[in-house]
Amino acid sequence: MFSKWIYYRLLGRFFLPLLLIVAVVIGLLYHQEIETLDKLLEKEDISSVELATQVERNALATLGADALYLAGQPNMKSWIEYPSGLNKSAVVADFQWFQERFPAYDQVRLLNAQGMEEIRLDRVSGQSLVVPQAQLQNKSQRYYFKKIHSLSPGDIYVSPFDLNLERGRIEIPLKPVIRIGTPVFNQSGKFRGSILLNYLGTQILDELRQFSPGDGREIWLLNNKGFWLLGRGPEQEWGFMFPERQQHTMTIAYPQVWEKMQNNIEVGRASQNQDLFTFHRLDINSVTPGGESFKQNHWYVLIFTPKSYIEEKHADVKRNYLYMFALVFGLLLIVCSRLAQKELLRAESEQKVAEQEVQYRELLEGAPDSIVVADQSGVIRMVNVEAERVTGYSRADLVGQNVEILLPQRLRENHEEYRQSYLENPVVRSMGASKELFLLTKSGMEIPVEISLSPLVRGNERLVTSIIRDITQRKQQVAHIKELNRDLVMRSNALKAINLELESFSYSVSHDLRAPLRAVDGFSQTIIKEYADKLDDRGKDRLERIRKAAQNMAGLIDGLLDLSRISRTDMQREEVSLSKLASEVLSQLQEIDPGRKVTVSIQPEMNAQGDARLLKVLLTNLISNAWKFTGQVDDARIVLQSKELNGEQVFSVQDNGAGFNMDYAAKLFGAFQRLHDAEEFPGTGIGLATVKRVINKHGGRIWAESEPGKGAVFYFTLGEE
């Protein structure tokens, strides 16, 4: 979740600014292109209207030239001077030839000075027809006659472009007409009449239509009053001719545009409701040598470009730029996403490194040993708190110094070599394992240390970490242990000597203490036997007592020997059948004392892990005791069995003999401790001490339960190997 958030933030950091820049650039480009497009359209429109105007102008110029041509004909000149019938016929012939050659002229006329039609040729069904004399009319009251009359020679009159009237009515189909006239004078300069041409405007209108650019754009022709001569449809054209169409003028439809068109400029552009209008004024008098009087007569050639057309053009550009923007957006997104991913990975790895750095620091500072990190040239880069404490230097003292500062003078010389050799094979290892290493503190003290080296790569750098352990205490402890060990060896040797002595003592006891007893007993016997007649009963009794005492002491000596022998014997554990051993002991006892009747119960297959000989001694003593202490019981019983108690095998020897007082149980297993009278139950007091030794030797336990007169139970365990 966290990394996703960072990813988006990173993405935003790259993407949004870039996107903004791209958007601005594309916006500017778009804007410029739109501007260029608009200019281009303007130029196109202007050149279109200029061209169209030029064509019109040329057409008008031709019309003027035609009128002057007719006025300049020799037959005409003849007629002016001599208005004879012959001359008139020649002029009519000329006119006829002319009309046939130029079918756009609907009427070709010659008016006399009084305004009467002298010659009139009408085009009827494609034929030039001379109108008979009777049908000729007086046109003196017509505005065009008056205008022409006022002209100088060579001037051309151009009528407003309108629809032909025939007998006061608009001729249907509509016949757009321009009347061209020029006055004729005789040689003395007297006005003799005028030539008048009715030109069918359809042709120039058709020519103009060729310039219509299409796509909703239109080419218009307006007269000086703002009426359409060529417009968007027949019903809007020729408004001035029809009373019901008087409102179809630019002045009403596009007043703002019209206003601008009136600003005495030849070529211009105006807009209304975002529709564009490119106009060109065509002054008729600039075309024809008409003179000042026709100044007001002018047309407008106009290209109408509707808002929809511009919008469509703009929309094309916009669409292209939107596509471009979308493409760049996508590319940008991909690139930035990649960048963000990379950045994220970098950030994550940086964070990891930072975390490791923190961990490393904590590890460094928390270490109980001094840690010194040096670079390849032996310059200290980092130390921990413990190093400060041990060396007495502050961190600032150490960082930047050579590691040799921490070495006693005598060890510095070779240290650089050691450093180099370590760098050649940088593995984790302890330094100079066989050598004694020392650290020199700030106060000049040498501390015995143990140093462990390990390579450390941080960035491009290879460092060496030295972990330095103060082993002063350990050295002291080792010395102490050595001392203790020496002591122990000494004691052990002393003990061995004592043991040896004890053995020879035992040997001596065995030999030398018994020998006098044999002498005492033997010679007492000699006296009893050989000198019986010289002794009274009392003397004999005392000698018998001497013998008994001697034998008793021999028993004691044997018991002691047995006891010491147990301690000296090496134990060998093996599987021993206690049942079998017990039966052997009992049968021996029965053999010695065949008169006894004892009920014996031995649990069969009672096995134990122990030393066979020692176990024999153990059972011999325990069973002998049981045998002995049941001596005065009628129904003597001895039971040997084993039970498992708390996972431990517990053996028991039980009898129903004299028993003992539990108050003295603590004394039970001591040597020479006796709980009964020697008279009643003779014994050495060594038996149970021996038993206890056997048990100790096996690592087991022994305890007893008893009550005087109710027998005793001896429990024992034999421990484990």
Added chain:
Amino acid sequence: MDDRIILLVEDNPDDALLTLDALSTNNIGNKVVVAKNGVEALDYMFGTGMYEGRDISDMPAIVLLDLKLPKIDGLEVLRRIRSDPRTNLQPVAILTSSNEEEDRIKGYSLGANSYVRKPVDFDEFILAAGQLGLYWLLLNQPVPGVKIK
């Protein structure tokens, strides 16, 4: 049979006397030579020292050998008797106070013919001595070639 000598190696005069008593109680009338230490015993066996010139082919019927002896101890005496071809067949019975297992093992491994522990009870001692004498002087057949006087 009565001519044959019994060599008793015993440093304790009381024990020596008791042994002699025990033997006589058992009516064993053979001559008993007493050696008070190992050196005397070996001198007797090999005709050296105080027994210089003794005919050593006259081997004792039995050597009753104590183990704990002054100068040279009983086990060493036994070893030397066994290692000399002149005496290596000599019957030797160890008669000692020691009941140490080690002594018994050493005695037998050095070639003792029997091992008897001297009991303190004189009655038992007499019994033991009687049986020893009976066995070695009457029942046991001596090694061939041993001179019988």
